[in-house]
Amino acid sequence: MMFPVEMFAHYGSAIGWLMVLRMMLQHYLPSQLRDLVDRYIQKWWMSLFDPHVQISFPQFAGQRMKSSEAYMAIQNYLTKNVSSVARRLKADSVKDSRSLVLSMDDHEEITDEYEGVKVRWFLNKEDATKTSSASLYGATEPSRFYRLTFHRKHRELIMQSYVRHVLTEGKAIESMHRQRKLYSNGDDRFYSRWSHVVFEHPATFETLAMDPDKKREIMNDLTKFTQGKDYYAKIGKAWKRGYLLYGPPGTGKSTMVAAMANFLNYDVYDLELTAVKDNSELRRLLIETSSKSIIVIEDIDCSLDLTGQRRKDGASGSGSGGEDKSPLKKLTHKEESSSSSQVTLSGLLNFIDGIWSSCGGERLIVFTTNHLDKLDPALIRRGRMDKHIEMSYCSYEAFKVLAINYLNIDDHPLYETIGLLFNKTNMTPADVAENLMPKSDDEDVEACLSNLIQALEAAKEEAAKKKAEEEAQAKAEKERQEKRSKWWRKGGVWAGSLLKKSRSTTQRE
Ligand SMILES: Nc1ncnc2c1ncn2[C@@H]1O[C@H](COP(=O)(O)OP(=O)(O)OP(=O)(O)O)[C@@H](O)[C@H]1O
Ligand SMILES: [Mg+2]
Numbered sequence: 001m002m003f004p005v006e007m008f009a010h011y012g013s014a015i016g017w018l019m020v021l022r023m024m025l026q027h028y029l030p031s032q033l034r035d036l037v038d039r040y041i042q043k044w045w046m047s048l049f050d051p052h053v054q055i056s057f058p059q060f061a062g063q064r065m066k067s068s069e070a071y072m073a074i075q076n077y078l079t080k081n082v083s084s085v086a087r088r089l090k091a092d093s094v095k096d097s098r099s100l101v102l103s104m105d106d107h108e109e110i111t112d113e114y115e116g117v118k119v120r121w122f123l124n125k126e127d128a129t130k131t132s133s134a135s136l137y138g139a140t141e142p143s144r145f146y147r148l149t150f151h152r153k154h155r156e157l158i159m160q161s162y163v164r165h166v167l168t169e170g171k172a173i174e175s176m177h178r179q180r181k182l183y184s185n186g187d188d189r190f191y192s193r194w195s196h197v198v199f200e201h202p203a204t205f206e207t208l209a210m211d212p213d214k215k216r217e218i219m220n221d222l223t224k225f226t227q228g229k230d231y232y233a234k235i236g237k238a239w240k241r242g243y244l245l246y247g248p249p250g251t252g253k254s255t256m257v258a259a260m261a262n263f264l265n266y267d268v269y270d271l272e273l274t275a276v277k278d279n280s281e282l283r284r285l286l287i288e289t290s291s292k293s294i295i296v297i298e299d300i301d302c303s304l305d306l307t308g309q310r311r312k313d314g315a316s317g318s319g320s321g322g323e324d325k326s327p328l329k330k331l332t333h334k335e336e337s338s339s340s341s342q343v344t345l346s347g348l349l350n351f352i353d354g355i356w357s358s359c360g361g362e363r364l365i366v367f368t369t370n371h372l373d374k375l376d377p378a379l380i381r382r383g384r385m386d387k388h389i390e391m392s393y394c395s396y397e398a399f400k401v402l403a404i405n406y407l408n409i410d411d412h413p414l415y416e417t418i419g420l421l422f423n424k425t426n427m428t429p430a431d432v433a434e435n436l437m438p439k440s441d442d443e444d445v446e447a448c449l450s451n452l453i454q455a456l457e458a459a460k461e462e463a464a465k466k467k468a469e470e471e472a473q474a475k476a477e478k479e480r481q482e483k484r485s486k487w488w489r490k491g492g493v494w495a496g497s498l499l500k501k502s503r504s505t506t507q508r509e
Helices: 004-028 031-049 069-085 133-137 152-176 212-226 229-235 253-264 279-287 345-353 396-407 415-424 429-436 445-508
Strands: 052-058 089-094 099-104 109-114 117-125 144-151 181-187 192-198 240-246 267-270 293-297 363-369 387-390
Touching (some): 004 031, 052 152, 069 152, 144 152, 212 253, 240 253, 253 293, 253 363, 279 345, 396 415, 396 429, 415 445
Parallel strands (some): 181 267, 240 363, 240 387, 293 363
Antiparallel strands (some): 052 144, 117 144
16 A cells, blocks of 8 residues: 555656656657647546546447447446436337336436445447448447446446346346337438337237138247247257248238237348348348347348349359359339349348358248249248248138127128138138228128128129130130141141142153
């Protein structure tokens, strides 16, 4: 321990040296370097007298590739105590906008106490233009960091005990108040990035109209997946699973994705491929997704040309992997769009099961499509899209689920007629649902069921008409072909006799 006199002598000599050093710098160094050294000296000078230690917790980890879990936990921990202490707060509405979550505003400081020791938390914002990491994002988005300040004599307590306490409590708060989010990748000027809203889709497996056995099978599959962490580790496979939902429009593919998310309590990342510039951007978006999430690419056959017609012109994208490197051209209705995506099939395949796809874990990747036959077989092979689920036209069993949802009935004398009609007609659950929905207070259960019967009969007639037309067309085509072949036969005979005639004339001559 130093006595005051010794301490004074110690600091005195340090100050003396510092003055001499500064004077020398003033004379011999160029002005820019002088400023830099000056700043360092000032810092060192301050630290000589400041007994505090500071720890920063940045918002992003690893060159902004991923949100830092520590940052999120600290945010949750502080949010819990903040409203009574901080003077400047940020408000976010939660569930149905019924309540508010208040968190620290930028540049705000609050004090916390742990085992009698006071610490300070400060939320700061980095200057986006000065941080090198920000350049990855086009230098527009500033990142934040929390700074924890405490007296150096409590270093051990804070570092070994308090920080752990904050992180544990923060994570517990997060799982308690977890609000599921629906993310989408917007097309920013420079890059595509995730933005989110609260996920509030009401669809559940209970309200989903489909074959009950099939539904149970899917639910069992999902449950097995969520419990499969050790199993996936044992078999050496990344903890993720691919689902391909295919079927005509209005058969409940998007509704199924929402039901899955609600069943598993997962976030949803709705990936718009056409807004992704290239393969490396696709990879970055993947890395930014959290675990316990569903990444969905809707109407995959419409986003990019994944028809399996791989181009052989040798142009390559940035994705690695040996299957195909050709840029995928965008589909016709997006052709005029100014932003052309360079995402390749190879990039997409790597996105699904390349090395990067394993980071985060516990993720579902779901594709939906109306045209299964248009997709490249490599894209939907087992192992990538592990489970193929056909969403088909409404069956009688599925109708009964919709009747419970929309009319709150599980039986009715008209069910028999409806059952017979469902055997002979193809109608999507979306159309059935629309007919079952009462359009005014005057429409009762009977009226809605009668509407449905009318619609089913109309659809039946329409289908019969279409079938008759197709048959007539096929018949006409057959007749045309027969006529043509007859004509060719006749022509052949005529040509043959002509040839014969000309040969006999030549022989006579
Ligand atoms: N199987 C179903 N169970 C319950 N509701 C359904 C089902 N299918 C369709 N619906 C109803 O029809 C609407 C449209 O369904 P959805 O958007 O899920 O169809 P989709 O298969 O994704 O169609 P698209 O191929 O055009 O994207 C939904 O809002 C839902 O109310
Ligand atoms: Mg859909």
